[in-house]
Amino acid sequence: MTTVSNRSRPQTRRPGFARLLRAEWTKFRTVRGWVIGLAIAALVTVLLGLFSASGSQSSCGGPTDVCPAVPIGPGGEAVDDKFYFVHRSLQGDGSITVRLTSMTGQVRLPDATPGVRNVISKVEPWAKAGVMVKDGTRQGSAYAALMLTGAHGVRMQYNYTHDVAGGPGGVSRTSPRWLRLVRSGDDLTGYESADGSRWSKVGTARLAGLPATVRIGLFAASPGDLTVTQADLGGVVAASRFAQATGVFESVSVRGGTSGGAWSHDDLGATKEPDGTIHHPGGVVESGGTFTVTGVGDIAPRTDGMTIEKTLSGLPAGLIVVIVVAVVFITAEYRRGLIRTTLLASPGRGRVLAAKAVVLAALTFLAGLVAAGVTMPVGAHILRSNGNYILPVASLTQLRVVAGTAALVAVVAVLALALGTVFRRSAPAITTALVLVILPRILATTSVLPVDAARWLLRLTPAAGFAIQQSIPAYPQVTASFSPQAGWYPLPPWAGLAVCGGYAALALGLAVLLLRRRDA
Structure with missing residues (x-):
């Protein structure tokens, strides 16, 4: 009786996760359209934000106008x-x-x-x-x-x-x-x-x-x-x-x-x-x-006045470009049949999608960080030059708005990637992502819906993530109209981002499940 050693059998070894990350990064950077797309997303965010800031003028901006000084409290707030x-x-x-x-x-x-x-x-x-x-x-x-x-x-x-x-x-x-x-x-x-x-x-x-x-x-x-x-x-x-x-x-x-x-x-x-x-x-x-x-x-x-997040009004337009890039990052492989090669090279399908998500999240976070990091200080300077008063906030709050905006871009990108994996086609995935993220934000912040409906929309949809940009809290002891139409979100900043992150996590989990069960 002949005994065959296990050592003589061919072994299928999964590539390490670092190799998967390197492979996905190589795919992304070698497709010029994807790289240009992220650059366009950042540029659109910057240009629209600065254009909006340049068009905002205050009656106190003239050489003969004198605006009353705004008192500053012990914590540095107006x-x-x-x-x-x-x-x-x-x-x-x-x-x-x-x-x-x-x-x-x-x-x-x-x-x-x-x-x-x-x-x-x-x-x-x-x-x-x-x-x-x-x-x-x-x-x-x-x-x-x-x-x-x-x-x-x-x-x-x-x-x-x-x-x-x-x-x-x-x-x-x-x-x-x-x-x-x-x-x-x-x-x-x-x-x-x-x-x-x-x-x-x-x-x-x-x-x-x-x-x-x-x-x-x-x-x-x-x-x-x-x-x-x-x-x-x-x-x-x-x-x-x-x-x-x-x-x-x-x-x-x-x-x-x-x-x-x-x-x-x-x-x-x-x-x-x-x-x-x-x-x-x-x-x-x-x-x-x-x-x-x-x-x-x-x-x-004080809650009435210009806030620093007003400079980031171009973010929804930038997110539209990010969603398109994120969806195509996966659907292009389905369209060209390259997904089979990818999955043969790495049988761990969930690991492949995870690597794509990590690479995409890192790149979109960087793009969002650059866009917000440029737009907010430059836009604030333009607003002040036009005579606008911006409600002061602490340095940590400014950092949270910039980093939180970048995190929102990354989370939305992962959500779009997951939807692209679920649908395997670009059009329905992009449409679904826009309906989940961009449309609720537009409906809630414009004079379309009643206030209560707008608030629930910003609690229950991924658009809740935009709350991460709010720099001034809605103080309950202040007499004011804290409505979404006036720029106030019903959830605290990190809670809103967590809602958006929850949608991304659920969609990614569904994508992994379907990727494992369906043929490539």
């Missing part, structure tokens, strides 16, 4: 810091305690009769009246405040972007709200009470670097009355009307090293007329220890 402040100096630690017995408001609507002011009684949901400790009276300076709002109960807010919820409900003379703000070094702690005896902690804010001497007192403010109506062809129309809030404070007690004597009054951020008078001034009436404070404006992060 802020609204406009309110009426009744205050004293506080040296070192101390506290302020008040009893708030009333909160009312007024809103001016369009005049029904010419010359007759149409003013109604209404308290805006984010109108606020309460107590505050602030690093001076400079707009944008650090602060912590404990307040009652129009419809969101007691809140503790600090340094513009932070908001902590307290107890719900409103206020009346028979049901007052006691507020107390205590300073201990850099820590500011807010308490609330229904009777002035039993206190509940709302929250603590740490304001690093707070000076020894600060301002402590009462304040009132109200953002404009925002009305959002549905447009005839979809989308929304937002309008803001003048509004003010008035708080009535009793039993005002300040402890610690205070200046004493008369209270100082400041209408922070008030807009002045050409003759120097204040447009829509706030005010205070003091009588027998009761302070009636009226104010307009808001203390919050």
Whole structure:
């Protein structure tokens, strides 16, 4: 009996993954049309973005126009810091305690009769009246405040972007709200009470670097009355009307090293007329220890203005080119019959597709990185040269927008590659990719769909990935129309990209399954 050694049998060895990567890279770079396609995708993104930026002009850009300075908060963000402040100096630690017995408001609507002011009684949901400790009276300076709002109960807010919820409900003379703000070094702690005896902690804010001497007192403010109506062809129309809030404070007690004597009054951020008078001034009436404070404006992060991602408006057009290149990267092999040769050289079909995906993702990420890295700073420079104000963001946020844009391009490319593998033909794969990625974004960000439908579209489709470009978050404590038509995405940046990545992963998994089961 003859025994045949296993060593004498021919062995089929799979090429290493590095060899597969090298092979796919060689395929891509030797097809001039694919390389040119990626270059065109990057160029289209850059040129359309810069063209859009050059066409955006601001009325403040002329040599005789002077735009008001935008306050910058402690975190470097643009802020609204406009309110009426009744205050004293506080040296070192101390506290302020008040009893708030009333909160009312007024809103001016369009005049029904010419010359007759149409003013109604209404308290805006984010109108606020309460107590505050602030690093001076400079707009944008650090602060912590404990307040009652129009419809969101007691809140503790600090340094513009932070908001902590307290107890719900409103206020009346028979049901007052006691507020107390205590300073201990850099820590500011807010308490609330229904009777002035039993206190509940709302929250603590740490304001690093707070000076020894600060301002402590009462304040009132109200953002404009925002009305959002549905447009005839979809989308929304937002309008803001003048509004003010008035708080009535009793039993005002300040402890610690205070200046004493008369209270100082400041209408922070008030807009002045050409003759120097204040447009829509706030005010205070003091009588027998009761302070009636009226104010307009808001203390919050600013969300209205140009954002850095506006420079990347050419990305959807660039993605269309990327989708075409990604699909053809696989369908060209099916069309020419080369896929059989590829799969014979490497029996591991899933590994072949994985290698294609890695090479394509790396190349498209690089193309997206170059496009975004060039467009954003150059486009921002053009916008500023045209007199536009761009809302400032941190360097890490700018990096996230650039790198996230590149990641989005890579994920969309992998999704298109997977669809090309599933359909094995270019036309249906390209069409499907455009319907999944580009079409939802167009429908959601133009005045075509109702706001809720647009939001769901940007939650449930791969177009959610565009959220990675959003540089300014939609703050819940800000009165604004955070609709997709206004450039706001319903998901956080990385969550949106994860949705798009999930689609790409599912499509790639389906492609691997079909590639293994079907004949080449």
